[in-house]
Amino acid sequence: MPDASGLLLDHTMQTVLSVGIDALAYGMVLFVISIGLSVTMGLMRVVNLAHGAFAMIGGYIASYATQTLGLGYGVAILAAVVGTIIIAVPVERFLYRRIYGAPELTQVLMTIGITFCVIGIANYVFGPTLKTIPLPEALRGPVDLGFRSIAAHKLFAIACGVAVAGALWYLIERTSFGVKLRASVDNAAMAASLGVRTRIVYAVSFAVAVGLAAFGGIVGAELLPIEPYYALRYMVTFLVVVSVGGAGSIPGALLACLLLGAIDTTGRYLLPEYGEFFFYLAVIAIVCVFPRGLLGRRS
Amino acid sequence: MKKSVLAALAVLALSGTAFADTIKVGVVGPFSGPFAIQGKNFKAGIDAWIALNGAKVGDDDIEIVYRDLPAADPAQSKALAQELVVKEGVQYLAGFYFTPDAMAVTPLLEQANVPLVVMNAATSAIVTKSPLVVRTSFTTWQTSAPMARVARERGVKKVITVVSDYGPGVDSENAFKTTFTAEGGEIVDSVRMPLSTNDFSPIMQRVKDSGADAVFAFLPSGPTTLGFVKAYNENGLAKAGVQFLAPGDLTQESDLPALGEAASGLLTTFHYAVSHDSAENKTFVEAARKAIGNPAELSFPSVGAYDGMHVIYKMIEATGGEQDAQKAVDAVKGLAWESPRGPVSIDAESRHITQNIYLREVAKAEDGTFYNKEIATFEKQGDPGLAALK
Numbered sequence: 283m284p285d286a287s288g289l290l291l292d293h294t295m296q297t298v299l300s301v302g303i304d305a306l307a308y309g310m311v312l313f314v315i316s317i318g319l320s321v322t323m324g325l326m327r328v329v330n331l332a333h334g335a336f337a338m339i340g341g342y343i344a345s346y347a348t349q350t351l352g353l354g355y356g357v358a359i360l361a362a363v364v365g366t367i368i369i370a371v372p373v374e375r376f377l378y379r380r381i382y383g384a385p386e387l388t389q390v391l392m393t394i395g396i397t398f399c400v401i402g403i404a405n406y407v408f409g410p411t412l413k414t415i416p417l418p419e420a421l422r423g424p425v426d427l428g429f430r431s432i433a434a435h436k437l438f439a440i441a442c443g444v445a446v447a448g449a450l451w452y453l454i455e456r457t458s459f460g461v462k463l464r465a466s467v468d469n470a471a472m473a474a475s476l477g478v479r480t481r482i483v484y485a486v487s488f489a490v491a492v493g494l495a496a497f498g499g500i501v502g503a504e505l506l507p508i509e510p511y512y513a514l515r516y517m518v519t520f521l522v523v524v525s526v527g528g529a530g531s532i533p534g535a536l537l538a539c540l541l542l543g544a545i546d547t548t549g550r551y552l553l554p555e556y557g558e559f560f561f562y563l564a565v566i567a568i569v570c571v572f573p574r575g576l577l578g579r580r581s
Numbered sequence: 582m583k584k585s586v587l588a589a590l591a592v593l594a595l596s597g598t599a600f601a602d603t604i605k606v607g608v609v610g611p612f613s614g615p616f617a618i619q620g621k622n623f624k625a626g627i628d629a630w631i632a633l634n635g636a637k638v639g640d641d642d643i644e645i646v647y648r649d650l651p652a653a654d655p656a657q658s659k660a661l662a663q664e665l666v667v668k669e670g671v672q673y674l675a676g677f678y679f680t681p682d683a684m685a686v687t688p689l690l691e692q693a694n695v696p697l698v699v700m701n702a703a704t705s706a707i708v709t710k711s712p713l714v715v716r717t718s719f720t721t722w723q724t725s726a727p728m729a730r731v732a733r734e735r736g737v738k739k740v741i742t743v744v745s746d747y748g749p750g751v752d753s754e755n756a757f758k759t760t761f762t763a764e765g766g767e768i769v770d771s772v773r774m775p776l777s778t779n780d781f782s783p784i785m786q787r788v789k790d791s792g793a794d795a796v797f798a799f800l801p802s803g804p805t806t807l808g809f810v811k812a813y814n815e816n817g818l819a820k821a822g823v824q825f826l827a828p829g830d831l832t833q834e835s836d837l838p839a840l841g842e843a844a845s846g847l848l849t850t851f852h853y854a855v856s857h858d859s860a861e862n863k864t865f866v867e868a869a870r871k872a873i874g875n876p877a878e879l880s881f882p883s884v885g886a887y888d889g890m891h892v893i894y895k896m897i898e899a900t901g902g903e904q905d906a907q908k909a910v911d912a913v914k915g916l917a918w919e920s921p922r923g924p925v926s927i928d929a930e931s932r933h934i935t936q937n938i939y940l941r942e943v944a945k946a947e948d949g950t951f952y953n954k955e956i957a958t959f960e961k962q963g964d965p966g967l968a969a970l971k
Binding site for chain 1: 614615617618621746772773774775777778779780782783784786787790803804807808811815816817835836838839841875877878
């Protein structure tokens with residue numbers, strides 16, 4: 283028969299596990315949304331403040347596809363990722379191509395301008411109300427983990443995070459496209475003279491980053507709901523993840539998300555009145571010790 | 582002959598101020614930016630009033646001059662009010678979604694000889710800042726306190742309060758705490774969360790661990806409400822029998838389509854539901870929906886604006902179109918009328934609106950949409966927040 287202190291310990295363990303699983307889920311959602319930005323900032327050297335805008339476009343397309351057209355969740359994800367890439371291709375061709383290698387201020391000004399345009403258009407077309415993406419039956423409702431219940435879509439987000447991390451790592455480190463991308467980033471002129479078509483490499487990388495943004499926008503929509511100001515509201519969070527993890531590093535971004543997710547969630551459980559104090563304290567500390575982020579590439 | 586025409590013209594010109602003037606009303610609100618939907622509701626309420634009552638009071642034409650203030654910004658609010666008074670020559674100031682914006686304007690009123698009709702800003706203290714302020718919306722105290730009585734009536738003993746850490750959130754927490762403990766209930770814990778919270782699961786864990794029978798929550802309407810209500814359901818609190826209590830900001834009509842099934846059965850107390858069953862409200866909703874375009878976007882700020890226009894028209898009637906702020910305000914003290922939200926009156930002492938507060942439950946209509954269904958009424962509620970100030 284357990285005594286009172288045993289019960290208390292048991293309860294504490296349960297709370298720790300419970301907060302831990304929330305932290306993991308939140309971290310993974312952050313990862314899926316932010317990783318595309320890490321690719322554009324780290325590998326393509328573009329400070330893309332319009333990243334959130336692309337995530338939002340993905341969310342709007344998925345919401346339209348499920349709510350108005352009545353398509354299934356999986357089809358809607360596919361349609362949203364492809365649709366966002368189709369929108370992004372001319373944007374890359376006519377706008378982003380001018381700012382590759384440009385000073386960072388130029389990049390910031392142009393991409394924030396794009397963000398405001400997207401916000402205006404979204405507000406005009408879809409109106410200022412919240413949009414939701416209805417989940418399929420399997421992802422709805424809680425799943426019992428034994429010590430607590432967790433929303434099924436959070437488990438789905440964790441799985442998506444793991445899958446995206448693995449696939450992206452494989453693409454960049456293990457395929458010939460990854461070799462070309464890394465070569466183009468390190469020395470575009472030399473890569474071009476060796477026969478790498480750098481323009482195509484950049485266009486494809488941009489498309490991948492935008493596709494990931496759209497995917498993240500949908501998977502994260504339960505925590506970060508889609509509305510016109512989405513593009514600006516969460517931008518700081520995305521930028522923090524990239525700068526803490528180290529731009530361009532996939533393991534770095536993953537580590538940053540898990541760490542920041544853990545600090546944020548624990549802080550909110552124990553001392554919610556301190557707000558984001560601990561979150562930003564951790565960010566300052568990490569950036570002081572690792573100016574290039576946890577696993578940033580040395581240039 | 583020519584002379585007499587000239588003389589007549591001169592008389593007309595001299596006496597021109599006495600009749601057929603254009604009286605301008607300056608309305609400040611968030612018409613663009615993240616809160617644009619609330620500003621749209623102001624405009625819908627005003628447009629509905631004009632559609633139903635005309636743009637004339639006596640012989641005077643009424644002209645509304647809008648100024649956009651996208652987010653709470655007291656300095657900009659004051660600058661806009663000054664510009665409206667000095668350059669546009671408005672005789673009345675109205676609107677104001679956020680408390681700090683309304684507060685910033687109160688020092689101008691006396692010198693400008695202009696009354697301020699607050700159509701939303703919900704902190705009790707605003708009306709005490711100038712004798713020329715009249716409010717036709719609600720206060721957070723007014724809408725939160727009755728929920729404490731509902732909780733006690735339903736046998737809730739222990740409550741945890743969870744509010745966003747900003748003015749109205751703290752107001753709401755105090756209102757509930759004061760009333761609930763006075764009625765013999767116990768507050769087991771009070772959590773204030775930062776406005777920027779996205780993931781509410783850890784908060785729900787706190788609620789669970791507190792052992793409370795119910796959670797009283799306040800968050801500003803909009804994106805975070807959705808996350809909060811979903812987290813409440815997903816973390817099994819509803820199943821565990823922890824009741825959800827909140828003022829009606831959380832189930833604003835324009836958020837309900839997004840909240841959907843997750844909001845079903847939530848209890849809130851508020852001064853207005855679009856579904857309110859009365860002839861006045863039917864007429865109002867029809868006109869306001871036409872004005873706003875998308876019927877799903879209509880919610881509470883529209884009724885504050887509609888009644889604000891009612892008050893302003895009465896003021897213009899009482900002063901005969903002359904600019905006399907004190908006379909205008911005195912004329913509406915004690916004014917009672919049937920608003921779309923039910924019977925209301927302007928309290929002569931506080932110049933705040935006395936009104937019914939309704940207990941509502943989110944219910945599903947036959948067409949599958951969700952609405953706030955009024956299930957109980959607290960009649961003629963004043964503002965308990967003013968008493969708490971003293």
